[in-house]
Amino acid sequence: MKKITQLAVIAALVTPTISMATTPQELTVSMVDTIIYKKPEAPASCKAVKATEEQQMALRDAFLEFNDQRKAMRTDLRKSLSDMKKTFSSATSTKEDGAAAQADVGSKAIAMGKLMGDFQMKVFFDILNPEQRDPAMKCLDDLRP
DSSP: OHHHHHHHHHHHHTSOOOSSOOSHHHHHHHHIIIIISOGGGSOHHHHTTOOOHHHHHHHHHHHHHHHHHHHHHHHHHHHHHHHHHHHHHOTTOOHHHHHHHHHHHHHHHHHHHHHHHHHHHIIIIIISOHHHHHHHHHHHHHHOO
């Protein structure tokens, strides 16, 4: 979960302030950018990424898409976890029922991990240039609590 937050911060750091947010997602990015982690306070490694305006917009769009998908997957995973608990606590459930519920939770957790990996791949290989990758990784390290 820390990695998600750190990548979100990178996306926010290089995203220009959105003065006229048109969606709740844009407002969230704007708030992260201007309130939670202001650019002047960014570590030097984050400033060294030097994303172009086009990259900033691509990072913002990628983060918003990722965040929407993550929210939906997290809701689905929570439901599966709840269903698994009910299955495990039911006097009428069989071992096979428990195994199926457990497999459902596992597959959804794997899907969330894949989503995170896909987001990282998109940021580091589709949006950032090769020379920006090292400063971006250093930025993640510097943002680690």
